[in-house]
Amino acid sequence: MDKEIDLTKVINKSLMIVQSKASSKKEILIELSNLLEKEGYVKSSEEFLKDVYLREEEGITGIGSNIAIPHGKSDAVIKTTVAIATLENEIYWETLDGKGVKVIILFAVQDTDATTTHILLLQKVAILLADDDFLESLKVVSSVDELYQLFIDKY
Numbered sequence: 001m002d003k004e005i006d007l008t009k010v011i012n013k014s015l016m017i018v019q020s021k022a023s024s025k026k027e028i029l030i031e032l033s034n035l036l037e038k039e040g041y042v043k044s045s046e047e048f049l050k051d052v053y054l055r056e057e058e059g060i061t062g063i064g065s066n067i068a069i070p071h072g073k074s075d076a077v078i079k080t081t082v083a084i085a086t087l088e089n090e091i092y093w094e095t096l097d098g099k100g101v102k103v104i105i106l107f108a109v110q111d112t113d114a115t116t117t118h119i120l121l122l123q124k125v126a127i128l129l130a131d132d133d134f135l136e137s138l139k140v141v142s143s144v145d146e147l148y149q150l151f152i153d154k155y
Contacts, residue, residue, distance in 0.1 A: 007124060010081050011151050014039050016144045017085040025093050025101075029070065032083040032106045040078065041108055047076035048108065062095025065135050069125065071107030080110045082121070084151075086141060103138050 015035060022028035029052060033045035042048040052072035055061070062068045083106045090100035105125060128134050128151065141147040 008152060010121060011084070011148065012039070012081060013144050013148045015041070015081060015083040016147050017083075018141060018144055018147055019088045020085045021088050022085070022091065023089065024091055025068075028085055028087065028091065028104050029106070032085055032104065036081070036083050036106075036108050041081050041083075042074070042076045043078060044076045048072050048074050050074075051076065052106070056094075060094045060096055062093040062097075062101055063129065064095055064097035064099065065129075066090065066099060066102040066139060067105070067129060067135070068093050068095070068101045068103070069105045069107065069122075069129075071109060071122075073109045073111055075111055077108045077110045080121070081108050082106065082125070083108065084147060086139070086147065 017031065017035065020028060020031060022031050029049060030045070033042065033049045033052070036042040036048065037045040049072070051074035052070050055071055055073070061070045085104045087102050087104070090102050093101040095101065107121065109121075134150065137150055141150060
């Protein structure tokens with residue numbers, strides 16, 4: 001039997017930023033990592049960021065359609081979750097389609113969850129990201145409530 005993952009247990013309004021003013025990949029990754037630490041999901045944003053950058057070296061996380069899905073499997077992660085940001089302005093990111101990024105979905109994965117939970121979570125988000133209507137809505141949300149509802153309503 002397939003294991004299901006409940007997005008409401010992983011997606012949290014306190015880990016969402018709408019219209020971030022970050023102007024680079026580094027800035028938005030720091031902003032989201034600091035938020036994860038502040039909210040108690042990672043022990044150390046610096047340690048977590050190191051693992052995110054290690055993963056970035058393995059391959060492109062800009063999946064096209066202005067979306068990036070960076071992720072870190074890390075000892076620094078206390079609880080597997082996702083931090084999500086929309087950007088005020090498109091930023092440069094290594095992407096499959098050569099376009100910039102306006103939405104970042106940062107996966108923070110506990111080392112112990114690295115296989116099952118991580119894969120299930122990626123699958124669930126991948127299904128959402130394959131939906132053109134969802135993608136278009138994602139780029140124009142104007143509030144955290146709207147962003148949260150978009151993810152929860154779709155699953």
